[in-house]
Amino acid sequence: MRIHLALALALLALSSPTWAADWDGWFHVSWEPEPEGKTPTPRIEGFVRNDSPYRVTDVQLEVEGLGADKRSVGRRVVWALGDIESGRQSSFVIEAMPGAVTYRISVSAFDVVSTDPTH
DSSP states (O other): HHHHHHHHHHHHHHHHHHHHHHHHEEEEEEEEOOTTSSSSOEEEEEEEEEOOSSSEEEEEEEEEETTTSSOEEEEEEEEEEOOOOOTTTEEEEEOOOTTTTTEEEEEEEEEEEEEEETO
């Protein structure tokens, strides 16, 4: 019972607005177009680095394609692969958006698996 209560309190604390504001700097996303001809459909491949003190999973990224005029040409959601330990990174792949010349990609959601004991 104590473990369940402690877990519930921890999850409640992690879901507070203050905590949510802090995680902006926890993730760093990098991306680049895949080499031409690698697949029939052009794709974007990227990485998300977890600089939080937590092991996380179900990392959801929002991908916004931007045209030459910097206006949005579309949005999509993609997930990073697997769990990401603190200080590590994972990859993601998404099809390129027609009309996009660049992308704005950010972490929009994630689930905490555990605290990293080294932090």
